[in-house]
Amino acid sequence: MGKQTLQYFSGKSIEMPDRAIIVGCHCDTDEKMLMTENFLSKVRERFNNYDVFLIVASHLSVSEKIQDVADLFILNKNNPIINLDLISDRSKTSQMMNELWRANGVMERVSCLRKNHSYAHHLLIRDAFNFCIMNDINHVHFMNYDSPIKCLSEIEWHVEKLMKYDGVFYQYHHQQYYSTEFFSMNSKSFDKFLSHITTYEQWESFDHIDTEVNYKEFLKTAKIYCDDIFDPDVSDVIGSVSFQSEVNRKGEVDVLKNIVSNFTIIPYERDGRIVINNSYTGFDDPKNEKHVLWESYDENMEQINHLDAIVQKNNWCDYICPEKCKYIKIYIDTELKSFFDITDKRNIGKIE
Amino acid sequence: MRQTLELNYGEEKQLSSDAIIIGAHCNSQERVDRCIELITRLREKYPEYAIILCSHISIDQKLFDLVDYFVYNKNNATINYHIIDKRLDWRVFAIYQPGINQEVRRAVQNNGYAHYMQVYDGLTIANGQKMKKMHYMSYDVSFDVVNRISMHRDFLDHYEVVNYTFREDRFISSEFFSITDIGSEKSILKNLTFDDYYNLGNGEIGTEDVYANIFNDCNVKTLGFFHNDDRKDPWVIGDFTAMPLLTDQSKVSMLPTSIDGLIIIPYDDPNEFGKTILCVANGYYYENDGKIDKVTLTFLDDDMNVIDEKHTTNLGLHYWAQYYPDINVKYVKVFVDDVFRLTFDLRNRKNYGWILNG
Numbered sequence: 001m002g003k004q005t006l007q008y009f010s011g012k013s014i015e016m017p018d019r020a021i022i023v024g025c026h027c028d029t030d031e032k033m034l035m036t037e038n039f040l041s042k043v044r045e046r047f048n049n050y051d052v053f054l055i056v057a058s059h060l061s062v063s064e065k066i067q068d069v070a071d072l073f074i075l076n077k078n079n080p081i082i083n084l085d086l087i088s089d090r091s092k093t094s095q096m097m098n099e100l101w102r103a104n105g106v107m108e109r110v111s112c113l114r115k116n117h118s119y120a121h122h123l124l125i126r127d128a129f130n131f132c133i134m135n136d137i138n139h140v141h142f143m144n145y146d147s148p149i150k151c152l153s154e155i156e157w158h159v160e161k162l163m164k165y166d167g168v169f170y171q172y173h174h175q176q177y178y179s180t181e182f183f184s185m186n187s188k189s190f191d192k193f194l195s196h197i198t199t200y201e202q203w204e205s206f207d208h209i210d211t212e213v214n215y216k217e218f219l220k221t222a223k224i225y226c227d228d229i230f231d232p233d234v235s236d237v238i239g240s241v242s243f244q245s246e247v248n249r250k251g252e253v254d255v256l257k258n259i260v261s262n263f264t265i266i267p268y269e270r271d272g273r274i275v276i277n278n279s280y281t282g283f284d285d286p287k288n289e290k291h292v293l294w295e296s297y298d299e300n301m302e303q304i305n306h307l308d309a310i311v312q313k314n315n316w317c318d319y320i321c322p323e324k325c326k327y328i329k330i331y332i333d334t335e336l337k338s339f340f341d342i343t344d345k346r347n348i349g350k351i352e
Numbered sequence: 353m354r355q356t357l358e359l360n361y362g363e364e365k366q367l368s369s370d371a372i373i374i375g376a377h378c379n380s381q382e383r384v385d386r387c388i389e390l391i392t393r394l395r396e397k398y399p400e401y402a403i404i405l406c407s408h409i410s411i412d413q414k415l416f417d418l419v420d421y422f423v424y425n426k427n428n429a430t431i432n433y434h435i436i437d438k439r440l441d442w443r444v445f446a447i448y449q450p451g452i453n454q455e456v457r458r459a460v461q462n463n464g465y466a467h468y469m470q471v472y473d474g475l476t477i478a479n480g481q482k483m484k485k486m487h488y489m490s491y492d493v494s495f496d497v498v499n500r501i502s503m504h505r506d507f508l509d510h511y512e513v514v515n516y517t518f519r520e521d522r523f524i525s526s527e528f529f530s531i532t533d534i535g536s537e538k539s540i541l542k543n544l545t546f547d548d549y550y551n552l553g554n555g556e557i558g559t560e561d562v563y564a565n566i567f568n569d570c571n572v573k574t575l576g577f578f579h580n581d582d583r584k585d586p587w588v589i590g591d592f593t594a595m596p597l598l599t600d601q602s603k604v605s606m607l608p609t610s611i612d613g614l615i616i617i618p619y620d621d622p623n624e625f626g627k628t629i630l631c632v633a634n635g636y637y638y639e640n641d642g643k644i645d646k647v648t649l650t651f652l653d654d655d656m657n658v659i660d661e662k663h664t665t666n667l668g669l670h671y672w673a674q675y676y677p678d679i680n681v682k683y684v685k686v687f688v689d690d691v692f693r694l695t696f697d698l699r700n701r702k703n704y705g706w707i708l709n710g
């Protein structure tokens with residue numbers, strides 16, 4: 001099968017190239033939109049559209065600029081979050097927990113279900129790879145929008161490896177898994193090993209839910225060249241943005257994602273009151289303390305109260321929500337980081 | 353086995369097995385509004401169906417909000433613009449100028465292949481998601497289409513393709529049809545290159561020619577003309593005339609061979625090297641019945657400064673006028689009946705025609 005014709009001049013055809021870069025993005029803030037635009041510009045500076053077909057895949061809408069830089073943009077609105085939209089017996093075992101030593105020496109645990117976007121991430125990758133499969137684009141490089149520019153020089157040797165291997169990955173988590181922030185695969189190999197994973201039931205069929213673990217499982221019979229950690233001097237995490245709470249571009253109420261600027265934030269119920277536990281847990285955060293401000297609002301968005309605190313690293317504090325409180329805004333170091341509905345049961349954890 | 357939308361222990365909601373694929377080219381607010389109206393009506397009637405919007409131009413937030421999938425494929429390869437070949441350039445728009453004993457010609461652009469690619473992209477998404485029944489339509493189809501989908505769906509229990517004839521029995525409409533996953537694998541998803549497309553049309557390049565042959569291996573239910581009343585041209589399902597090139601009022605556009613019946617052909621002045629002559633004529637346009645009251649051309653330099661402006665009024669059907677832009681003119685703005693239509697690059701050779709003497 002041939003490829004899409006881009007141009008044709010007197011019997012000579014220019015077709016879609018045999019290589020594609022897929023950039024997966026999630027521009028829920030203006031900052032991330034700008035980051036994506038900049039990253040795509042760098043890709044385009046380095047590779048023209050006759051050499052590398054540039055695909056942007058997303059669960060959210062993007063700016064016109066992003067659409068125009070890309071050769072192809074695929075939006076899939078379905079962005080199901082595990083333990084929010086997808087709840088199973090397996091997913092419920094994935095939890096987050098803060099251990100709280102009270103002043104009276106009693107230790108309590110607050111916990112909540114860990115929200116995870118791994119399946120949605122796979123759907124995004126799959127959408128773009130599927131296009132490559134159907135358009136006979138053989139060598140495909142996937143990278144997230146927050147990847148370092150260094151990825152663009154790495155893909156040259158990836159192509160060489162793809163002549164002999166199904167895919168090229170980097171180690172993740174003590175050499176046990178594959179990083180899925182940046183990798184390359186032949187589209188036929190993706191079709192063989194990963195394309196058939198469509199439902200969530202299939203996604204957790206190996207009793208795991210994280211992308212890095214699952215891709216290692218799904219690809220166990222594939223011929224994979226797994227390189228060292230991408231940047232051994234930094235960490236096995238390739239991208240600069242982690243899955244955590246942000247106030248979306250429209251400033252709308254969202255579900256609380258429990259990681260908020262390196263705090264683990266878990267609301268729980270005690271004696272009929274809702275309490276928000278805020279634990280400063282970020283081990284690699286350079287700051288030793290952070291300023292937290294809570295604002296509470298009633299159902300008409302009238303402010304009820306506000307309170308602030310300085311929280312030391314590895315320490316925590318509780319904010320007791322006032323009566324008739326419906327919405328909460330949390331600012332970390334004066335930046336609004338979370339805006340959620342405290343009466344939404346999905347935001348509430350438990351205490352033991 | 354399609355992607356999961358929601359799961360609450362045993363209760364799972366998956367992406368629909370039915371997809372509505374809309375091919376759009378919303379390069380004006382009027383067209384955006386029309387597309388929004390169509391999708392809104394489809395959503396009301398078929399809330400469970402997945403809606404896949406395919407376009408060769410970017411879209412705005414309003415359209416994003418309405419669809420489940422959006423595919424923007426920048427490849428809008430237009431015949432006789434991006435695709436140039438001896439097999440194709442005999443189809444010309446010609447302005448006959450008996451007074452000066454010449455004919456100005458320009459090869460007719462055709463968006464058939466680009467249109468076909470939109471369908472291919474939509475089916476790629478749908479088949480990739482293991483959907484079973486797909487209903488393709490252009491964004492400007494008659495709203496009567498909305499009520500036909502359930503009938504098509506029922507037919508797809510017994511057929512692989514449901515479609516309509518166009519003009520004559522030997523042509524098939526490409527504006528609205530339904531197809532199963534198996535039908536699409538046996539037809540459209542097997543043919544991707546321009547040569548594939550050209551061969552399917554047996555040398556013709558219209559989508560109606562290609563669609564008349566592409567389903568030969570499928571079990572097809574053809575329902576005659578879309579409209580059954582005594583209207584003129586009952587085979588026409590869409591409302592907007594295709595303007596094959598990527599015209600954009602906010603940017604410099606490529607120059608289509610016809611702007612709603614107004615033919616514009618720049619060509620090299622045979623008597624003065626390096627100079628361009630701009631010939632305009634009133635071809636026929638169905639929607640305005642060949643009536644063009646006023647044509648205004650504004651000539652601009654490299655920095656978009658106005659150099660000159662020319663008007664022609666009451667340009668009768670098949671009448672022509674000719675202009676001799678200054679050598680410093682780089683861009684031309686075109687207004688038809690005082691409505692701004694586009695800006696084109698006078699130095700872009702792809703916009704040029706040629707003269708045939710005698």
